[in-house]
Amino acid sequence: MFTYILRRIFIFIPVLIGITIINFFIINLAPGSPIDMYLDPNATAESIEAEEEALGLNDPLYVQYFRWLGLILQGDLGYSMSSFEPVSQLIGERIMPTVTLGITSIVVALIIAIPMGVISAVKQNSKFDYFVTGFSFLGISIPNFFLGLALIYIFAVNLNLLPTGGMTTLGGDAGLWVRTLHIILPTIVLATAIAGRKVRYVRASMLDVLNQDYLRTARAKGVHEFWVTNKHALRNALIPIITIVGLEIPLLFGGAIITEQIFQWPGIGQLTLQSILSRDYPTIMAINLIAAVVVLFCNLLTDILYSIADPRIKYN
Template sequence: MLRYIAYRVVLGLLMLLALTVLIFVMLRLTPGDPIDAYINPTIPIAEADLAALRERLGLDQPLPVQYFAWLGAALSGNFGFSIQRGGAPVLPLVLSRVWPTVLLMLSATAIAIVVGIVAGIVSAVRKNRPADISLSVFSFLGVSSPAFLTGILGLYGFSVVLRWFPSGGMLTPGRPFSGLDLLYHLILPATLLSIAQGALIMRYMRGSLLEVLSQDYVRTARAKGVREFWVVVKHAVRNALLPVITLIGSTIGGAIGGAIFIESVFNWPGMGLLMINAVSSRDYSVIMCATLLIGASVILVNLLTDIAYAAVDPRIRNA
């Protein structure tokens, strides 16, 4: 098991290193010159001053030199300064937005896991019945609906038309902090973010449980007179959860991408909204730091998922 964990950790570090290269190259390939973000286009600037600024920022060096300079600074915790925020250090700025995004992600994932597993069990047990058909239609709609569409429709339906939930923000302006107020603002965006993830978990849970229910040991338990409820709960669900564990970890990346749209729709003060504002203002330092942190989080979640799956199923670590 320790050898398997060490192998997965090394592989995760290599993936993180490859991610730094990808982020750096992709941003350098975007249209325009990075130096444009540092100057005011309405104010004329001499070529000598422009060249001096480019040299001070290291933009006159070859790309490999620029990459290793940035990587060395990043490893020491220096991700540069935010142009949009008046020269504020990037790392504290990005870290200050982690908590709202983590809260939104954990809430959405918890909803998706509970609803997806329960709905998958009901759908499998009630195969080809009205409950199964209704849940299957919901799952197909949930998987095929992008986050920005569900976010806009949910905002319009539940905030504008029905006025059940606030239309944006994390807290009510002008009021002291309250857990109930935070929950009131969290319910709608977290639920909308969980739709695609929960629908996918439901489909996998349904298929996995149907496969397990057709196994010989399940038929043997039924033949012995074990009640159907205990056949499903005690004998089938536990084994059917194995592939779902891997799925939950793999859907975290998609949920993070969906969180960017949900945060922009609901003006949720997390990393997604910060990244959108940084892209619109071409704040390269913030974009690189936030993207790297998100990518590292996805790699870490997948690593923990693989370890958990290997702990449950010894065949994985012995393969």
């Protein structure tokens, strides 16, 4: 296992280099220039040229790339072209709200999806199974922005039970209870989409396992159905579920962009949208690079969890 992990880490290096090349050139080949967003519209061609020269935007793309890569290798993500703050500082301020929202959403989604998927498989073609199928389609189909606005209208505007957005109350208490109230609505939005996708995978995995010979043998030996389902069947059904959950974590970056914008959640998603609108290339590239590292790490973590869920799996 240790050798396998080391080999995977070494593979990450060329993959990351390839990602940095694609990331840099695609961003810089986009129409327009970052300085278009903050220069005076009446600026002369000479002043624009001077500004581009000062920022190094007149250099060939490959020169800009190696300069940027050299800074990355030194741990320097550069400076934002819109706020002129260090990109590492901007991301550092936003990463924990996104991680908090993401982990909470995944945990809530799994608490909903796994029991529903297991019961739906055990009670196949029952009314509960049809209800789970309907919930799954609804969770997959309903857009995040629509569900978010609907929840704000119902629970914040009409019922006045929950705040409309933000992570804390402006000018008020920033304690745990206040943060909990603020995270409820965005968590519901993200967890609904995740649970809608996961419940179908759990159901399908359980159906594949429930009719296996070793489960019939366990039942014939008098093992209680609860243990047959939740110990023997569920553990073997976890392999594909772990794969899907591992791939879900990076997807939260995409889903969080809309959700964080609707609820004004001060996370990476909101920073990404602001950076795109302001053509803040250093920030966008840094966020893309972090997302790539998260994807690679989640893939490695998924492989490790395979062997924990099923000790029969060996890595060569």
